Amino acid sequence: MKHMTVTAAIIVEGGEILCMQRKGSKYDYISYKYEFPGGKVEAGEAFEDALSRELEEEMDLAVSIGPNQHYMTVEHAYPDFSITMHAYFCPIDHRVFERNDHHDHVWLKPSDLLKLDWAPADLPIVRKLMEDLG
Numbered sequence: 001m002k003h004m005t006v007t008a009a010i011i012v013e014g015g016e017i018l019c020m021q022r023k024g025s026k027y028d029y030i031s032y033k034y035e036f037p038g039g040k041v042e043a044g045e046a047f048e049d050a051l052s053r054e055l056e057e058e059m060d061l062a063v064s065i066g067p068n069q070h071y072m073t074v075e076h077a078y079p080d081f082s083i084t085m086h087a088y089f090c091p092i093d094h095r096v097f098e099r100n101d102h103h104d105h106v107w108l109k110p111s112d113l114l115k116l117d118w119a120p121a122d123l124p125i126v127r128k129l130m131e132d133l134g
């Protein structure tokens, strides 16, 4: 099965977390699901650099991310591929960004996160955030 290494940013401002909604895709199990922004790591790229690049591409958001911001790593097998997803905690001080690649977004308090329909791989991260911050 195809395997991908993915990075994701838990973007926090004013006590709320940024939840991005994916666009439709050929895989119904991730179509229109909520996720943390980020994307695939390219060959030879450090995880933190991959995440900064993806945030710039997807959101025009310039943030530098360090290894100390690592929050958790999740392994998940979908029916057609599997991912290893490295999630980083990423506080920002303003909510100014573009939505270049996503269908929608919402900012939520940690205690409200499970009201959304998350990509299945994200649920361990969501649950940990609710425990740690909710």
Ligand SMILES: Nc1nc2c([nH]c(=O)n2[C@H]2C[C@H](O)[C@@H](COP(=O)(O)OP(=O)(O)OP(=O)(O)O)O2)c(=O)[nH]1
Pocket (backbone or CB within 6 Å): 004, 006, 007, 008, 030, 034, 035, 036, 037, 038, 039, 040, 041, 083, 085, 119, 120, 121, 122
């Ligand atoms: N970025 C991100 N991807 C996630 C999350 N949860 C989850 O299952 N994924 C999956 C969906 C995708 O199959 C894969 C990441 O692909 P992507 O489409 O976001 O990455 P990308 O921008 O590099 O992809 P591409 O459009 O250039 O092909 O990981 C998440 O919270 N954030």
